[in-house]
Amino acid sequence: MSRTEDHGGERPGNGGSLAHRVPDLGALELLLAVARVGSLGRAARELGITQPAASSRIRSMERQLGVALVDRSPRGSRLTDAGALVTDWARRIVEAAEAFDAGAQALRDRRDSRLRVAASMTIAEYLLPGWLVALRAQRPDTAVSLLAGNSTAVAERLLAGEADLGFVEGLTVPGGLDSAVIAHDRLVVVTAPSHPWARRRRPLAAEELAATPLVLREEGSGTRQVLDAALGGLARPLIELSSTTAVKAAAVGGAGPAVLSELAVGEELGMRRLVRIPVQSVALARDLRAVWPTGHRPAGPARDLLSLTRG
């Protein structure tokens, strides 16, 4: 009985879900603390728990992973070689969690925040959380609120005085707003590694791209606009989906070639879940801009955030 039965989503051969095989955030934070301070007890104090709790938690993490992580000695604890590696991998999870937390907090703080940001989806998804983490490190007491929407919505909020700083990714800047380019983005053509295009040697020609049915965002999205403009309104949809995520999932699943922001596919390219297909002579670049009401040069917290965004 129990629930060992393999339902739909479970890949074969993995005993239970990720959550059962990966230590929880608390344990990972503890491990990082141990690595930093070199002692279970002091790490425990740093996290506000007792030494036995830390000891037991590290031990159960070692049991779970099947690997010794720390070398205990009467004079402290050091990471084993495997432990150092695990700790580095753990740090990635914790950093992602920090970004999540910063973003979530901004989503919640809505009311009494000192800095109200409006951002387009792509920027809110991929860039903003990192900026918020950095901002929090610099100015821990700046409460930020975030509102995500398309370029028009961002402009409205700014002009209505309901937001202090905006971020957009269109080809044009909405009227009534000043802007500064903070980064560049590019649309890229991607396929699953199994797709024939992944084995091409020569870059794709614009006509080939225009002639091929693609997995795309819906008409009206920023991404789609740029693509249509670049191809002269010719983009041929295989499927139209309403979120970047859905498009990625379809592409990973082998539905067909997709066109997506470079920002959106970084992770997937790194993990080789998607392969980037070079394209020739198609202008797929676009600017990412910070925007604010004409004249109202960002000051205070808005200026702090803005200065973080241009590295």
Next chain:
Amino acid sequence: MSRTEDHGGERPGNGGSLAHRVPDLGALELLLAVARVGSLGRAARELGITQPAASSRIRSMERQLGVALVDRSPRGSRLTDAGALVTDWARRIVEAAEAFDAGAQALRDRRDSRLRVAASMTIAEYLLPGWLVALRAQRPDTAVSLLAGNSTAVAERLLAGEADLGFVEGLTVPGGLDSAVIAHDRLVVVTAPSHPWARRRRPLAAEELAATPLVLREEGSGTRQVLDAALGGLARPLIELSSTTAVKAAAVGGAGPAVLSELAVGEELGMRRLVRIPVQSVALARDLRAVWPTGHRPAGPARDLLSLTRG
């Protein structure tokens, strides 16, 4: 009472540790499942739990974050706007956890694995987990074991027949091994954003770099070797630390400029915790190579993995 007291490591103004503010992995996986299948009940079934469990878990996640994540209706559940954003951020955590899991499994499987990999630290830390995730997606039943060490150790394992495929990042290929370049890496000079160099307009000259005390890895490390070679053995240490992580931490903390692999600082640059300082006329590039015993061209699982590594 309880433990609200702010001990050393806690930044002010954050109520408790990350783990208390970020939903656990199980909840995040559940959220992703709900987003995918559009129903609490079906998501629950997919994860092998009951519908009330899923319902309660999503609800408590919403309470924790202070944001409504899903719109429930008698015909299913769809993400709210905020929910879509949160789900995207959650996906990053889950992906990091998948990489962690793939790595940890390789660390454990030591014995009966079909593919034994030996890799240098930098590659094991930053690249390999992603490759393993991709490999698992392609060939779910390939058990991989991982041994991390320096170039010499990698070569030894391969030549002793204790590893099937190696990855090194040196300037030279150890004797007795064939190799293929799989990627390029570059050392970069980084500082905390507060460092004077961060506000420089002109690239750093080689002499300035050589004349400045730097935060460095210990002598003998791959990174250090490349730097010394590039500067003509002149690198002047401010501190010498024994792990990439420690170097990063020192640099982030403002100890001084550091020289690190591009791979190692990607995250920090994105979050603006570190700033990259352009350098002129210093050859800091290096190749990342797959290696194997001369003649034993990789086959089977080794070949699968190898083909994943050249995107």
Next chain:
DNA sequence: CCTGCTCATAAGCCCAGCTTATGCAACGCG
């Protein structure tokens, strides 16, 4: 030799998350 640091073990508490058993609302179909 005692004091102070480290970690380990034991016994007990508490809450988060699970289960089963319900109820209620909306849709589609004979």
Next chain:
DNA sequence: CGCGTTGCATAAGCTGGGCTTATGAGCAGG
């Protein structure tokens, strides 16, 4: 129009993981 199906919510009860306090044992240094 009632019936079955699908989807979510609520209630009551169990269990285990993680916490606490209390204690012991190994090693270093004044």
